[in-house]
Amino acid sequence: MSGPKGTYDVLPGSEFGATAAVREALLAPSRLAGYAYAEAPVFEATELFSRGVGESTDVVTKEMFTFSDRADRSLTLRPEGTVGVLRAALDAGLHKGQLPVKLRYAGPMFRAERPQAGRYRQFQQVGVEALGLDDPALDAEVVALAWQAYAGIGLRKVRLLLTSLGDAACRPAYRASLTSFLDGLELDEETRRRATLNPLRVLDDKRPELQAQLADAPLMVDALCDACRDHLTAVQAGLDALGVPYEAAPRLVRGLDYYMRTTFEFVHDGLGAQSAVGGGGRYDGLAELIGGPPLPGIGWALGVERTLLALKAEGLDAPGEPTLDVFVVPLGAPAKAHAVGLVGQLRAAGVAADLAYGDRGMKGAMKAADRSGAAYAVVLGDRDLEAGEAQLKDLREHAQVAVPLDAVVETLKEKLL
RNA sequence: GUGGGUGUAGCUCAGCUGGUAGAGCACCGGGUUGUGAUCCCGGUUGUCGCGGGUUCGAGCCCCGUCACUCACCCCA
Known part of the structure; x- marks a missing residue:
């Protein structure tokens, strides 16, 4: 296909x-x-x-x-x-x-x-x-x-x-002089037809044997x-x-x-x-x-x-899609419900955010966070929800701190913007 | 339209003088019942482009066909 x-x-x-x-x-x-x-x-x-x-x-x-x-x-x-x-x-x-x-x-x-x-x-x-x-x-x-x-x-x-x-x-006078020049050359049938339709187009033919014949051709810029x-x-x-x-x-x-x-x-x-x-x-x-x-x-x-x-x-990078700032890793159903809302708030605040869909395990979800290119992961388990906090992990520095739930968006905005 | 090259796993490719298909990467899982990128272990994925022929036997040889690709013409 x-x-x-x-x-x-x-x-x-x-x-x-x-x-x-x-x-x-x-x-x-x-x-x-x-x-x-x-x-x-x-x-x-x-x-x-x-x-x-x-x-x-x-x-x-x-x-x-x-x-x-x-x-x-x-x-x-x-x-x-x-x-x-x-x-x-x-x-x-x-x-x-x-x-x-x-x-x-x-x-x-x-x-x-x-x-x-x-x-x-x-x-x-x-x-x-x-x-x-x-x-x-x-x-x-x-x-x-x-x-x-x-x-x-x-x-x-x-x-x-x-x-x-x-x-x-x-151009008409030049075209006439070019045509009479081309008439004096030995050209294949296809090229001859082109010379009749539009003689100028014969000039930029890439074939070396033809270019050699064209060395003395009259040029438009001289006319x-x-x-x-x-x-x-x-x-x-x-x-x-x-x-x-x-x-x-x-x-x-x-x-x-x-x-x-x-x-x-x-x-x-x-x-x-x-x-x-x-x-x-x-x-x-x-x-x-x-x-x-x-x-x-x-x-x-x-x-x-x-x-x-x-x-x-030239070995240059093409302009790319914006990379993700934050990847949210929820563990358990209540945490996931909260994570969905959190991601919405982050996006509304101008932070590029996504979360681990599909109820993956901790390891798989962290792997997804890593591959996403996000700078930060927010780990949110039911245990954290009960404590009223989330784990904020800096994926490049490998450092993790607990942040109160209602301060997560503000904290990330400060770090990112 | 004309000429050359190439078609094998999702990707990049290996596959000997014909003996019934492999590696790396990727993906998934485990090692670590709540931590990625590193490491170790395991697992999934194939009408060998398609059709025919030769042969006891074809990914490999032959014919055809399709697709892709590069080049000519021309153009961005």
Whole structure:
């Protein structure tokens, strides 16, 4: 018995047990920067993705989970987050108010790919979108927030790759020159087809024999129009001012068609083949593509699983569940009834507390106390009840003292807070 | 979709040139009828992924199949 192919379960102690904590930690810098929480549906009309992400992309042509509802409408589980969040923002008319609109989100995405290390069919992303302005200072802020997300969680070996993909003014001419260059190469059938659909995507092929052929390929960064070049320079200046180091990556291409101008990716070298831990860019034409008004935007998405794998690769601990403060060990029925109430009082006082359920013996219950990670155990037997006290044991110092029953909560609060 | 690797206890794995399944960890109990983490003793857990074939006999050999895994394409 196991879940569907390419999925995993988040359970205590499992590989991705810290998913919720990592999501929160990665978005913390964005929350402080004014990015408000947003949530769009997990499924949308198929057309939204095919138009937004791009008909020619691998994501749309072979990786979508698509199904029909009972009225025969075609729906698709979201393969990425930007399109849905943008659709929601436009639907609500947020773009008619104060700009930029800053949003953050988190949740599962779905792609029907063959699973491998760091790649799943249902995976978690966190993301931000800044809508309504094409100010390069905003690009710098957005990129810096991702940088700070990784730094905040403790990662040190993340590298930022940055480039510009040009815009409607300069990309068509570049694309033509790249196409004629590729026409002069000997390419296999599959690559040739890709060269026709989107010649830029041939550039980041990993096969060494192909890379060798591409050594003299023309680069977008050398063919930028003045506006795009100025934009890129301003973004770089912004990152310098924010103290975010970046590497020029003139061959960087993203798999989603909507990117233009500022484009970036975060990579980590400890992950095996799937080294991208996050990525994003500017998508000024996307709003119109999905049927909205012209509206510039920039954003990123970071992979939660890959972030967790990167933490592991660096030997770092993932943020964990809060550990227990107190574990109560009752002996006998009257003591157990009292223990239930005591645990309730402790929790109400903000103390993380649990007790030994299941009427275990002293030894087993103490063992459970030890495994729980609690700093203190409260031993409460019928003998103690009669004496009006409880035994308070410091599990690390191995020291035990008797405390009057009505002072247990106060005593523990003092020791712990 | 293409290629490589691996499927044995809850977990990590051992299992010889084919002879009918083991260790460590974990869990439970006892040593200590009211004290954990240490120590000692004992105990529970298996359609050897599944189906077929060869053989007196298959965890081991052969065929098929499924799953997992890594890599390509692509991406988080």
